[in-house]
Amino acid sequence: MTIAKKLAREELVDMVPYQSARRLYAGGSEFSSKIWLNANEASGTGSYQVSSDCINRYPDFQPDNLINAYSDYTGLNNKNILATRGADEGIELLIRTFCKAYQDSILICPPTYGMYAISAENHGADIIKVPLIAETSQLDLTALKAQVGKVKVVFLCSPGNPTGNLLTESLIKSALDMFGDSAIVVVDEAYIEFSPENTAIKWLEQYPQLVVLRTLSKAFALAGLRCGFTLANADIIEMLRKVIAPYPIAAPVAEIASSALTSQGLKQVSNRVQETNLLREQLSTWLKEQAWCHKVYPSDANFVLFKTVNTETKAFIFSCLEQQGILIRDQSKQLQLADCLRISIGSERELSILKQTIATAINNKLKEEK
Numbered sequence: 001m002t003i004a005k006k007l008a009r010e011e012l013v014d015m016v017p018y019q020s021a022r023r024l025y026a027g028g029s030e031f032s033s034k035i036w037l038n039a040n041e042a043s044g045t046g047s048y049q050v051s052s053d054c055i056n057r058y059p060d061f062q063p064d065n066l067i068n069a070y071s072d073y074t075g076l077n078n079k080n081i082l083a084t085r086g087a088d089e090g091i092e093l094l095i096r097t098f099c100k101a102y103q104d105s106i107l108i109c110p111p112t113y114g115m116y117a118i119s120a121e122n123h124g125a126d127i128i129k130v131p132l133i134a135e136t137s138q139l140d141l142t143a144l145k146a147q148v149g150k151v152k153v154v155f156l157c158s159p160g161n162p163t164g165n166l167l168t169e170s171l172i173k174s175a176l177d178m179f180g181d182s183a184i185v186v187v188d189e190a191y192i193e194f195s196p197e198n199t200a201i202k203w204l205e206q207y208p209q210l211v212v213l214r215t216l217s218k219a220f221a222l223a224g225l226r227c228g229f230t231l232a233n234a235d236i237i238e239m240l241r242k243v244i245a246p247y248p249i250a251a252p253v254a255e256i257a258s259s260a261l262t263s264q265g266l267k268q269v270s271n272r273v274q275e276t277n278l279l280r281e282q283l284s285t286w287l288k289e290q291a292w293c294h295k296v297y298p299s300d301a302n303f304v305l306f307k308t309v310n311t312e313t314k315a316f317i318f319s320c321l322e323q324q325g326i327l328i329r330d331q332s333k334q335l336q337l338a339d340c341l342r343i344s345i346g347s348e349r350e351l352s353i354l355k356q357t358i359a360t361a362i363n364n365k366l367k368e369e370k
């Protein structure tokens with residue numbers, strides 16, 4: 001037995017870490033030769049200049065420039081904003097702050113984002129699952145109600161990953177009402193810029209238990225920067241500040257993130273969102289026309305989830321793309337998502353190569369079968 005295995009917390013020895021799109025295809029030297037449509041990143045970004053002034057000093061705990069810029073963007077006060085290393089760090093902080101290890105539980109609504117469960121497992125928090133209603137991918141209020149009082153943190157994802165749709169405002173509000181002051185209710189808005197009018201931040205004053213997660217990794221095209229935000233009432237932010245590392249935001253990160261939040265940066269985001277939403281609708285329409293496609297999930301985000309007609313077809317589509325260096329995400333192991341694949345909205349060129357590649361492979365297969 002290795003020393004690590006001998007001495008580690010027992011439950012970590014067999015734990016499977018998050019299979020991020022990047023880990024699945026490690027060795028990033030292939031950036032340029034492959035088409036990456038598996039992590040919901042943006043396909044292109046601006047370029048940023050960083051000054052190296054004062055890099056000998058520790059950065060501010062929460063850099064003023066950055067918090068002011070996000071405050072201007074959201075209309076919230078600085079005291080309602082915590083900058084984190086991606087939204088993922090926000091997830092982890094919430095669990096570490098509100099769940100006593102080996103005692104408290106979180107609630108998730110699968111199929112959903114994998115990091116809620118991974119962070120909970122890492123911390124020793126239990127995971128209660130209340131699946132989405134399969135036909136609509138909406139919250140199952142009756143089933144949620146049965147868990148009130150049994151959980152400390154509830155994770156809702158809107159728009160959902162990997163499903164793609166927004167949760168309805170009335171369902172989110174009902175969940176907030178139902179859990180009352182018994183649990184923190186988190187709305188993960190990693191993709192909200194693709195339908196900004198549906199944000200839950202307008203309810204922060206009304207609901208002291210509400211927390212909203214945001215990120216610069218998706219619509220802002222800055223996944224490599226690792227910058228996200230936790231938005232909540234001041235007393236929740238204050239508590240999270242006790243748990244977060246002392247210098248979570250590196251100075252160059254704050255600088256780049258601040259410039260992405262200037263009016264010029266925000267204009268680029270809204271252009272990117274418009275283009276992405278258009279390409280998404282085109283891809284969805286195309287998918288619906290394909291005989292091998294059984295269902296296309298409605299999406300309010302920068303990706304499309306679809307179900308193929310059977311498992312063999314799912315594997316065929318995935319591998320014909322992979323062979324051509326086009327990477328999409330297999331979601332078929334998730335609850336309710338047998339035979340499902342997810343495509344991130346890349347550039348127009350990337351998506352047209354993807355469609356061509358599938359069309360050619362399907363045609364060749366039909367010919368062979370004749």
Ligand SMILES: *Cc1c(COP(=O)(O)O)cnc(C)c1O
Nearest residue numbers: 086087088113161190215217228
């Ligand atoms: C991508 C994603 C995140 C994580 O974002 P980072 O800021 O890159 O850590 C969180 N939640 C959901 C639903 C996501 O899809």
